[in-house]
Amino acid sequence: MSLLLELDSITREFGAFTALHGITLRLPPGRVGLLGPNGAGKSTLLKILMGLIPPSSGVGRVLDQPLGGDSDSAANWKLRRLIGFMPEADALVPGLTGIEYVSLAGQLYGMSRRQSQRRAHEVLSYLGLEEARYRNVEEYSAGMKQRAKLAQALVHDPPVLLLDEPTSGLDPAGRDTMLNLIRELGTDHGKSVILSTHLLADVQAVCQQVVIIAGGSVRGQGTVEELCARRADRFKLRVQGDTTRFRDDLLNEGVAVLAENGQGELRVTVPAGWSNLAFFKLxxxxxxxxxxxxRDDETLEELFLRTVNDGPIKQMVG
Incomplete structure (x- = not known):
């Protein structure tokens, strides 16, 4: 089975500024979360994956199709036909109906007018926009606009979807609908998805693999379970009785109290060489x-903050 992504030392420079520093990744097909803060390099990486800009150095492939070269080359057009892209920006064309907007996207991907119209009807129906397909897209609600953008990414039936902040601007119900659709596209229709976001909950809800990127570098890669592995130095304690002196004695022994709920539950980090018998003695x-x-699992949020602030994680996989 072909890998979804094979990237070797991908670097991208814009003058004196380096947006990506030697990105190396091996990812199987599936649903991948590209997680990072604003300015991390996610958008630059997506543009390289779509063939819109070449890397300054390094090589890579998407489903065996090589990256790089002139943006209008035949190879890059072939690459783009493998990919459906849903941008973060509105990217809607005022004055067009939903069916016209999605059909236009199909024609831009090289489909015939008749074929693109047929597919536009199918995709809009699948995404719950059948009754709104003849309305102008500027009249759509925020959730409908996001689904219309997803429809244009799906119209040519690509094996790979690149989704840039797909839940941006959505209320909780609209967000749940969008995440359910993305998950269903992977599980029921075999689409590989690269979900670029800064929202950790979106990644946890949809993705099988996570790539954490910050400062133009990969800081971690693996499943959520692998990355948030239980740590030998962290524990959850449930205690009965007055915890005030017990807590003070823990602190005196070098134990850091991460959280306490006031009802006898504590999350702690212990120093090197700690014996758990000391908990019971105290x-x-x-x-x-x-x-x-x-044992205490590290949350994805804690992992993300730690890797962004402190550098690559030790549990790195791949």
């Missing part, structure tokens, strides 16, 4: 009872 001294002692 509990006995302070007349409290430990009801539960559990």
């Amino acid at each position: 509990a006995d001294v302070n007349d409290v009872i430990i009801r539960a002692l559990l």
